Amino acid sequence: MNLQTVAHINSFLAAFVLLTAFGMLVQKRIYSLIHLFAWQGLFLSISTAIVGYVAGRHHLYISSILTLSLKVILLPYILHVLIVRLKIRKEVETIINIPMTMLIGIALVIFSYHLTAPVRELSTLITRSTLAVALATVMIGLLMMITRRHAVTQIIGFLAMENGLFFAATSATYGMPLVVELGVALDILIAAFIFGIFFFHIHTTFDSLDVEQMARLKEGD
Amino acid sequence: MLLILLGTPLFAAVVLAFVGDRRFAPEVNIVGSAATFAAGLGLALEVYAQGPMLAGGKFFFVDAFNIYLSVLTSFVSMTTAVFSRRYMRREREHGRVGHIGMRFYHAMFQLFIFAMLLCLLTNNIGVLWIAMELATLSTVLLVSLYRTPTAIEAAWKYFILCGVGIAQALFGTVLLYFAAEKVLGEGGESLLWTNLSQMSDKLEPTVLSLAFVFLMVGYGTKVGLVPLHNWLPDAHSEGPTPISAVLSGLLLNIALYALVRCKVLVDGSTHSHHAGDIMMGFGIISILVAAFSLLRQKDIKRMFSYSSIEHMGIATFAFGLGGPIATFGALLHMLMHSLAKSSIFFTVGHASQMHWTQEMDKIRGLFKGNPLVGWGLMFGAMAIVGMPPFGIFTSEFLILTATMKDAPLMTPFLLLGLGVAFAAIFRRVQQMVSGEIPEYQKPMKVANVPVMLHMALVLVIGIYLPDFLSRWFHTAVELLK
Numbered sequence: 001m002n003l004q005t006v007a008h009i010n011s012f013l014a015a016f017v018l019l020t021a022f023g024m025l026v027q028k029r030i031y032s033l034i035h036l037f038a039w040q041g042l043f044l045s046i047s048t049a050i051v052g053y054v055a056g057r058h059h060l061y062i063s064s065i066l067t068l069s070l071k072v073i074l075l076p077y078i079l080h081v082l083i084v085r086l087k088i089r090k091e092v093e094t095i096i097n098i099p100m101t102m103l104i105g106i107a108l109v110i111f112s113y114h115l116t117a118p119v120r121e122l123s124t125l126i127t128r129s130t131l132a133v134a135l136a137t138v139m140i141g142l143l144m145m146i147t148r149r150h151a152v153t154q155i156i157g158f159l160a161m162e163n164g165l166f167f168a169a170t171s172a173t174y175g176m177p178l179v180v181e182l183g184v185a186l187d188i189l190i191a192a193f194i195f196g197i198f199f200f201h202i203h204t205t206f207d208s209l210d211v212e213q214m215a216r217l218k219e220g221d
Numbered sequence: 222m223l224l225i226l227l228g229t230p231l232f233a234a235v236v237l238a239f240v241g242d243r244r245f246a247p248e249v250n251i252v253g254s255a256a257t258f259a260a261g262l263g264l265a266l267e268v269y270a271q272g273p274m275l276a277g278g279k280f281f282f283v284d285a286f287n288i289y290l291s292v293l294t295s296f297v298s299m300t301t302a303v304f305s306r307r308y309m310r311r312e313r314e315h316g317r318v319g320h321i322g323m324r325f326y327h328a329m330f331q332l333f334i335f336a337m338l339l340c341l342l343t344n345n346i347g348v349l350w351i352a353m354e355l356a357t358l359s360t361v362l363l364v365s366l367y368r369t370p371t372a373i374e375a376a377w378k379y380f381i382l383c384g385v386g387i388a389q390a391l392f393g394t395v396l397l398y399f400a401a402e403k404v405l406g407e408g409g410e411s412l413l414w415t416n417l418s419q420m421s422d423k424l425e426p427t428v429l430s431l432a433f434v435f436l437m438v439g440y441g442t443k444v445g446l447v448p449l450h451n452w453l454p455d456a457h458s459e460g461p462t463p464i465s466a467v468l469s470g471l472l473l474n475i476a477l478y479a480l481v482r483c484k485v486l487v488d489g490s491t492h493s494h495h496a497g498d499i500m501m502g503f504g505i506i507s508i509l510v511a512a513f514s515l516l517r518q519k520d521i522k523r524m525f526s527y528s529s530i531e532h533m534g535i536a537t538f539a540f541g542l543g544g545p546i547a548t549f550g551a552l553l554h555m556l557m558h559s560l561a562k563s564s565i566f567f568t569v570g571h572a573s574q575m576h577w578t579q580e581m582d583k584i585r586g587l588f589k590g591n592p593l594v595g596w597g598l599m600f601g602a603m604a605i606v607g608m609p610p611f612g613i614f615t616s617e618f619l620i621l622t623a624t625m626k627d628a629p630l631m632t633p634f635l636l637l638g639l640g641v642a643f644a645a646i647f648r649r650v651q652q653m654v655s656g657e658i659p660e661y662q663k664p665m666k667v668a669n670v671p672v673m674l675h676m677a678l679v680l681v682i683g684i685y686l687p688d689f690l691s692r693w694f695h696t697a698v699e700l701l702k
Contacts, residue, residue, distance in 0.1 A: 119427075119431070172399045176394075177347060177407075179348060198377060216374060
């Protein structure tokens with residue numbers, strides 16, 4: 001494969017990552033959200049493997065496999081099990097209506113392109129153009145956490161942010177050193193256990209996973 | 222020595238996970254923490270004799286800046302372990318914590334100490350991030366230990382907000398690595414702080430200033446700087462008091478440490494005061510907002526959590542200001558605040574157990590009820606508001622002098638913040654310690670050694686700064702220039 005083709009394929013996958021991010025932003029049903037999250041992880045994993053192949057960075061294969069097993073298989077599975085156990089079927093309401101959220105999302109993408117412009121100019125890597133997409137994914141994950149008041153969607157937003165960060169690392173620098181990648185993966189794994197426990201605690205205490213109900217700690221009363 | 226220092230808490234965590242809720246678990250916890258402290262002292266002596274050193278194939282790095290924080294961390298965690306023995310036993314008797322809860326509590330306490338020490342001692346800024354996240358994760362479930370609705374809410378907030386915040390810091394780290402890779406080549410070597418700090422003037426300034434914004438937001442969330450502080454009063458007030466003591470006294474310091482380490486690199490690259498200005502801005506806003514929030518508090522632990530935000534603001538401001546005097550003041554301030562604040566939380570813990578409430582209006586007559594708790598709280602409050610002869614007076618005085626010299630316009634704001642905080646805390650503490658004993662107050666055995674030890678240290682350092690300590694600080698100031 002010549003570099004030009006690879007750069008194209010990579011941009012194509014980046015577009016898919018961004019597309020799934022937007023998909024998650026508008027998706028109301030929790031099951032579909034998890035599926036979208038898994039798809040995003042899959043695109044990420046393929047993109048990482050391709051970059052690893054072209055750039056000859058073999059530790060990226062490990063990152064790719066890690067992403068595949070953690071973000072495509074394990075985490076969606078855990079979330080799935082938790083949702084079945086806790087019998088969550090309800091659709092999730094957004095605070096701001098969906099067209100508005102989309103517009104904010106688009107603004108965030110433009111903002112990301114603007115912000116990463118100096119970095120892109122300095123970079124010589126074939127993946128440099130995807131850095132903006134990575135930052136946009138982080139921002140959209142953040143937006144999703146703000147606009148949804150449900151514990152599960154907040155977690156998915158959080159994990160989507162993590163995806164974006166991982167993507168940023170691959171596109172800006174061909175991946176962080178392996179020690180760091182492994183450590184981050186470990187942290188995510190621990191976080192997964194913690195939110196699992198949390199869902200149960202919140203569910204038994206508040207009888208729902210709606211974060212809106214958690215508003216007892218306020219100032220001045 | 223360094224590996225012993227890191228290994229002990231990790232080992233203790235595993236042991237305590239097996240010991241569980243047996244009668245001697247608190248003692249094992251104390252022994253583990255004491256061993257960590259001994260190792261910390263040993264390492265300090267080594268560094269004192271030999272100067273900065275690298276260990277474990279450049280993976281760990283010790284210099285004057287992180288060694289003093291490591292000794293402080295291991296010391297405070299030891300005294301907290303002593304305090305938590307009595308405190309948690311009483312909570313257990315009252316059924317606020319169950320069987321599993323106790324096992325979990327002890328193991329996670331040690332894991333938390335391990336994470337903090339790893340943060341301090343690692344040379345790799347990527348690993349620094351990982352350890353910071355680990356420190357958050359290990360305390361999240363400790364905050365929700367009591368399983369009350371408010372505790373769970375606080376822990377969830379802590380988990381989500383710090384998770385999001387620290388994700389920004391990871392993006393900052395990625396950008397930093399991007400800049401470093403150009404100069405140092407790829408691989409783990411280019412994330413090593415020692416390599417980066419030598420080459421910092423070759424790093425690309427535009428990328429580094431962008432990276433610093435992300436790092437500031439990320440680690441700033443963990444420092445509890447306004448407006449990223451929302452999680453802090455909740456997390457610090459809803460968890461068990463020993464955890465509040467270590468969160469306020471130690472974890473905030475560690476986050477600030479990470480931020481300052483990054484600032485040194487950014488300064489070296491940009492040759493401007495850009496990073497310092499951002500830190501000063503965050504610092505001064507934190508001081509003011511926290512000081513005025515202090516006035517409105519009704520819950521005793523919440524009030525002292527806001528005071529932590531204020532003091533972290535002061536330290537951040539001083540680091541941002543830069544210059545030898547301000548940096549010296551900031552280092553001293555971190556030390557003093559950590560000792561004074563954890564000691565306050567010890568007395569607050571006992572006071573609230575005596576009344577079974579954290580509401581300040583219901584806590585009364587501590588002088589008569591239990592002189593040690595009463596006077597401990599009184600002296601602690603005097604120390605924390607910066608009255609002479611306590612150590613915080615010294616550090617705040619240094620910072621104020623430096624402000625008047627380098628940023629005179631900021632002086633009135635700083636003074637206003639300090640004044641309001643003084644009034645707010647003093648008014649409340651006065652009410653709680655004086656007066657008659659209310660009938661619902663129950664006498665109890667208290668852990669008096671930790672409080673006295675901390676207060677003695679704060680007092681001694683306030684009156685006479687030991688020679689070795691000031692020499693350490695001077696070396697650290699040189700490093701951070």
